[in-house]
Amino acid sequence: MLIDLSDIDKKILAAIQHDSTITNSELADLVGLSSAPCWRRIKRLEEKGIISKRVGLLDTKALGLNITAFANVKLSHIQEDALEEFERAVIKFAEVTECYTISGSMDFILRIVTENMQSYESFLRKKLLRLPMVSEVNTHFAVTQVKYTTAVPLELSS
DSSP: OOOOOEEEEEHHHHHHHOOOOOHHHHHHHOOOOOHHHHHHHHHHHHHHSSSSSOOOOTTTTTOOOOEEEEEEOOOOOOOOHHHHHHHHHHHTTEEEEEEOOOOOOOOOEEEEEEEHHHHHHHHHHHTTSTTEEEEEEEEOOOOOOOOOOOOOGGGGGG
């Protein structure tokens, strides 16, 4: 369901995307509202599911997670039960930070973070390849992170 966002709503969202720790008072000043109307707008955006969560972004390298891998996964058969079983398993894997179904010759793409190549290989052998429905995995390793953002491009929304 498409939500009609005002310019003030977009300013609020942009500010929260930039710094989720911003106080309501600071946010109200920034967007030109008093505190109560600003708080009500935030609550409405949360209730509508536009703001789903406020989190801190962690630096994987600073935490010793030096490998970012993108694994394309093909399942041996595309049946609802196999898809659901794969999805349930992947959700439990801490190494998998994102998972999407994709179009094309493969079925899923996973974003995986690990400490090093040995820990990636261990994840691959002991977890991913042990899933009975997985028939093929093609992995690409990130060499240089050129751009990384979790910010939604609000200027593209209607």
